[in-house]
Amino acid sequence: MNDASAGVKTAFVTEGANQVTIYGLSPVERMRRFAVKAGLAPVERMPATGPAIVADLGFAWDPAWLAWVKKAPGRAMAYGGRVVLAHYPDAAGRTGLDDIRDGERDASLYNETLRKREDAYVLPLTEENRRRIEKASYDGAYKGVTDLLTLYLWRGAAFHLTRLAAMLRLSPNMVSLIGIALCVWAFFLFRDGRYWEGLAAGLVFMVLDTVDGKLARCTGTSSSIGNIIDHGVDLVHPPFWYWAWGAGLGAWGQAMSPAELWSVVAILVAGYAVQRLVEGAFIASFRGIHIHVWERIDSRFRLITARRNPNMVILFASLLAGEPRLGLLGVVWWTVISCVFHVVRLIQAYVRRASGHPVTSWLAD
Template sequence: MTEAKSLPALTPIGDNPTLLWGMTNAERLRRLARAEGLPEKASGVQLYVNLDYVFDPVWLRHIVTLPGTVVMDGGDLVMAHLTGGMTPADIAPHRGALSIVDYRDNPQIYNRQLRKLDCPFIQRLTPATRRAIERKSYFGAYKGVTDALTKYLWPELALWLTRGAASIGMTPNMVTAIGAALCVYATYLFAYGHYWTGMLAAFIFMVLDTVDGKLARCTITSSKWGNVADHGVDLVHPPFWWYFWGVGLGAWGLALSTQTFIWVMVAVVAGYVLQRVIEGLFIKDFGMDIHVWQKFDSDFRLITARRNPNFAILFFATLAGRPDIGLIAVAWWTVISLVVHAVRLVQAYGVKRSGRPITSWMEAA
């Protein structure tokens, strides 16, 4: 983040009574400013924002680092980072000294947090456009690089649930707590071979795992401990699901032999842990997620051996009446995914040793 002393103070322009995600645009902007650590007191450096417009939070994070930048929507001012005591009235006579960004030119911004390159939305907020803007802000909070189920299967369902949660005042932490309870319940059901009921509980948990993050981003209510709880549950539970899935096979008369069970557990647990270690090493040594290095990596993230793709394997295997083969398939897919990630890490080190930079294909696009 930019040093605090150089951050602009927020100055809203106008007023707008239309609610978005249950709050006024002024309140939404105040939360955005607080999240970015913008000072409350006026100074010679100001960020002027037109309350007639709503924009993706990426715009604010981008513009606060660019003094002298003005964002327009055609002939209308959206926001302006002005220095030296300048005001919006000074933009026209000093246009040549400012950097003008017109939204209608489709400028591309790389979002490191969500791992995607696009033109974040800007739109005028009115009662007629409110639901469309909520939809844009919801999908704007989606990761560009994630698994196929999260990206394609349940976005609409999660949008409906996110709107419902916001309308009744639920916090992201409440959603996380409900999801965590369902996660534990699914683990219990797997242990006794109640796979279909367990998969239903697990499916709802996985959808809520999308909802809590989107609710936090759309309502600007992310918190440090909320992120810890959400990611902590995500990180810890998958090996327990696969272990107790194996335990539950006995209820179907399909229990694996002791030796096979041990090898399967070594593959799924060690493979999962090592894959996470590789991802951590890539971030530490190259400053970015391994899945955004080259397009292959982003495409492979759709199906790599994480919870959701593995869950799909188990679902179809159980549908065929062979949850045991499903677990063995998960073990093999975990090993294959681990090898792919290990090769990519070695290749990245090779590129670095050759003196070439490691950059994301999204940033270069």
């Protein structure tokens, strides 16, 4: 939040002392990283004039609390009666707190970025609480609405890998680059019909695709370049994998003709593009609301909608049955079905609005 009259960023000040590290970061470094990401200006001491947000180093908190406090001067979050994070309208006088929320008992906040309603954590920062805080931070960085595999299958493994990467001082971009190398390797393995090895390489890549984002959020090291790398690879590589899978069918005696293979790839690319266009149209039409958080059915369908991870489940099942060709065709049909579902949901949203009823997220209620 900027001070409109002065044209400068709101100051962010830490007070107290604490040596307990979280994800290998000191409390001061970690909080200041979160402050910079929130558009605040970390300073060494309380400014003489103007508003300031003050953080008690005796506690660790979810960045969602900082976003909530930042929205309005006078807001504060407390724990056990002790103010932990406060946005003072007048920094020098430390006055004007009129909206104090108990983070211990009333922590439900809606995170628009991660598309979930969460109980934003706040805990005393002690050695005994270190592991609990790291787990809470990791869980807080997780999207509430995503695919089945990311949400359930490797969530625990990705947590331990995130902690390991932080201990090794790996940056999120380093993790991304390791994942990209595995992604490329999986392409060649699929092309050669070595599906089991390709799925193994692809699985590690998909897990690392989760780790890099969680590492960035837990350590306050997210960047525009990292975001472009992460989402760019996610956007580009699936069609190459599908083509490689089709090209490798000959090694299993189930080869597709070139025309059939390219038709399959064209349908998959078109289907993916349609789903993305529908998502963009929904966001543009309904004040930034994502289609996957409109109603509960949309969030549930996101678990299995035709994206890379659910599609890999179809291919894995077909491999178990010894029919990788049918698996690829199954991905085609599931993509078409998913497209129809999302187009119908977009039309229903327009009809809802035209009838005078608001379109809002069920998670924001």
